[in-house]
Amino acid sequence: MCQLLGMNCATPTDITFSFRGFSQRAGITSDHSDGFGIAFFEDKACRLFVDNESAVKSPIAELIRNYPIKSRNVIAHIRKATQGKINLENSHPFIRELWGRQWIFAHNGDLHDFHPELSGRYTPVGNTDSERSFCYLLDQLVACFGYKEPCIDEIFDVLIGISPKIAEHGTFNFCLSNGQALFSYAVTKLHWLVREYPFKPAQLIDLDVEVDFSQVTTPEDRVAVITTEPLTQNEQWTAFQPGEMILFQNGQPIKSQLTWIDRLERERLNPELKRVTKADQY
Numbered sequence: 001m002c003q004l005l006g007m008n009c010a011t012p013t014d015i016t017f018s019f020r021g022f023s024q025r026a027g028i029t030s031d032h033s034d035g036f037g038i039a040f041f042e043d044k045a046c047r048l049f050v051d052n053e054s055a056v057k058s059p060i061a062e063l064i065r066n067y068p069i070k071s072r073n074v075i076a077h078i079r080k081a082t083q084g085k086i087n088l089e090n091s092h093p094f095i096r097e098l099w100g101r102q103w104i105f106a107h108n109g110d111l112h113d114f115h116p117e118l119s120g121r122y123t124p125v126g127n128t129d130s131e132r133s134f135c136y137l138l139d140q141l142v143a144c145f146g147y148k149e150p151c152i153d154e155i156f157d158v159l160i161g162i163s164p165k166i167a168e169h170g171t172f173n174f175c176l177s178n179g180q181a182l183f184s185y186a187v188t189k190l191h192w193l194v195r196e197y198p199f200k201p202a203q204l205i206d207l208d209v210e211v212d213f214s215q216v217t218t219p220e221d222r223v224a225v226i227t228t229e230p231l232t233q234n235e236q237w238t239a240f241q242p243g244e245m246i247l248f249q250n251g252q253p254i255k256s257q258l259t260w261i262d263r264l265e266r267e268r269l270n271p272e273l274k275r276v277t278k279a280d281q282y
Contacts, residue, residue: 002032002077002078002079002092002106002107002228003025003032003077003078003227003228003229004075004076004077004107004173004175004226004227005018005019005038005075005076005175005225005227005228005231006073006075006175006177007071007073007074007182008177008181008182008224008251009072009221009222009223009224009251010072010220010222010250010251010252011222012070012072013071013072013221013223014070014071015040015064015069015071015076016064016065016068017202017204018227018231019038019061019064019065021204021205021206021209021231021232022055022076022227023036023056023061023064023078024056024206024207025078026055026056026061026078027054027055027056027057028206029205032055032078032079033054033055033057034052034054034086035050035051035054035079035087035088035091036051036053036054036055036058036076036077036079037050037051037076037077037091037092037093037106038075038076038093039075039093039177040070040073040074041072041073041177042071042179044100044101044179046071046102046179048093048095048104049063049064050091050092052086052087052091055078072179073177073181073182075105075106075182076093076106077092077107079091082129085126085127087126089125089126089127090127090128090131092106092130093105094106094134096135096138098138098141098142099147099148099149099178100149101149101180102178102179103138103177104176104177104178105130105134105137106175107129107130107133107134107172108174109170109171109173109174109187110129110171111129111130111132111133111166111169111170112129112169112170113169114129114132114169114170115132116132118132118136118139119142121142122134122135122136122138122139129169129170133166133174136162136166137159140158140162141158144158145158152247152249153255155183156245156257159185159245160259163185163259164243164260167243171187172187173185173186173188173228180249181248181249182226182247182248182249183246183247184226184240184246184248185244185245185246186241186242186244188242189228189240190228190239190240191226191227191228191229191237191238191240192224192225192226192227192238192246192248192253193224193225193230193236193237194222194223194224194252195222195235196223196251197218197219197222199214199217199221200212200213200214201213201234202234202235203233203234204231205230205231205232205233221251222250222252223251224251226246226248241258243259243260244256244257244259245257245259
């Protein structure tokens with residue numbers, strides 16, 4: 001399957017350090033080499049870069065590793081194909097417009113027999129289960145709220161209801177953003193951390209690179225990083241619990257809730273965690 005990387009910040013921040021380590025997993029330290037993509041929000045719109053080349057070989061990925069594009073919300077993806085051809089239309093993240101904003105979505109997992117009825121407003125360009133799930137999520141948001149934009153908490157509540165139903169079809173880990181916040185959901189594997197003042201050095205796992213963030217930040221900076229597997233070896237990463245959705249804003253988790261996943265055993269999905277039967281919120 002694929003791997004995800006998300007970043008949500010209090011102030012515009014570049015992701016070059018994290019992406020350098022993350023992109024090594026596209027053929028050097030792992031085999032997620034079937035395309036990559038990354039999106040950087042600027043208010044309601046975003047810069048989106050996708051390539052069906054691996055993030056190790058792609059010149060576009062080389063640009064991202066070395067050009068410090070600053071953003072408050074970033075989503076990146078390296079693909080190991082399970083459904084759909086290895087081509088540009090199947091490369092994550094996917095982008096759509098809703099309520100006058102661009103929305104970005106990237107998925108890690110594999111959904112079986114997932115062919116929901118779509119309204120026609122959102123139609124997949126490629127042929128992946130991931131893009132179908134994105135179109136379905138947005139369709140459901142429109143069905144709930146019409147064409148009047150809801151608040152972030154209302155969106156979170158709807159996603160909590162929809163996501164476990166999609167997860168009944170397989171593995172459904174995702175990052176979703178509209179530039180205001182970043183929503184992350186996991187049934188198997190996601191991790192997160194927050195870097196804030198006083199900042200400390202961080203050392204990548206996949207590459208012999210270390211950055212002392214105390215030398216390149218201010219007290220106003222705060223950064224939440226979300227990734228499939230931890231990126232650094234000297235920082236404390238927190239694992240998502242199976243069925244957990246977390247809302248990140250201003251560089252920190254502001255809301256978390258566990259969902260019940262019908263037909264899936266939490267212990268089977270992650271044997272290291274005990275079965276959880278009730279919601280938990282920050």
